[in-house]
Amino acid sequence: MQETYTISDLGKEFGITTRAIRFYEDKGLLSPARQGGRRTYSRADRTRLKLLLRGKRLGWPLEEIKSVLEMYDGEQGEVQQLQYTTQKIQQRRQQLLQQKKDIDALLADLDRIQARCESHLAALMSGNESQKLVTEKLVTERPS
Amino acid sequence: MQETYTISDLGKEFGITTRAIRFYEDKGLLSPARQGGRRTYSRADRTRLKLLLRGKRLGWPLEEIKSVLEMYDGEQGEVQQLQYTTQKIQQRRQQLLQQKKDIDALLADLDRIQARCESHLAALMSGNESQKLVTEKLVTERPS
DNA sequence: GGGTACATTGACGTTTACGTAAACGTCAAA
């Protein structure tokens, strides 16, 4: 476990391009240190990118991911801000629960679809088997 | 429960624009009947749209959603096609399970963030309470 | 039969999330 990372380190580790990583920085989702112009990513930066990609897998736009990342930072200033944050958290939670529902529904559907597929396959295979037998029979009955 | 729907029926029901619905048709995700040029959506079409929107909530691109919808149709022709489909189903399942993992991780994070928020809030509120008391004290001690 | 509401098909614009290329800087090894 290293202390710092280059941009291509992270790109390779997570399977994304350096262009993407720089783009995330442009959009304010990352802010790595610099060493003579070069970006230097700390472990915290790496974690941040990891969280970012988790958001991406959930299909969220970068702007939403950004607002979630800002929750992690916890720059809670005033009461209003904190109340707004807890409210936002509640919204996220609802969205996530909805996504879970959707996933479970889809998984159930996939089960049914796969079952249908397999029964079709079994039918076809048994059909092919007999076809094969017929072919062999033909060959056996009519040797060249 | 109606038999057929107009495009605006569905738009209102699902909270999307008719433009979007037509766009989905352009991309081959829907294919409603026509009655004198007007689109007429059957209950099956409505279900299809419902599934489509479920895919959208999961953040999938329309092309992926389309391929999943085609699984539902079950136009399984040859053995190769069926095997390809079951393979695809397995991939989807993996993706969905990954998404579930991500969701659970994020939900856990949100719990922690919210707890931190609430403790901060409690601290601030108690601070305000004492501030309030001080203010009242001042008022009480120095009546105008 | 004229208005209103809803439908249609283009066509162009917009936002998001990068890809791609150009032109240039830098640093360690040969």
Next chain:
DNA sequence: TTTGACGTTTACGTAAACGTCAATGTACCC
């Protein structure tokens, strides 16, 4: 010291997923 291998910024391109008109058609209601 030169040569890669990596890094930088700037700029333009692009694909997806619609939004936003515009021009037109049609169906029903009074």
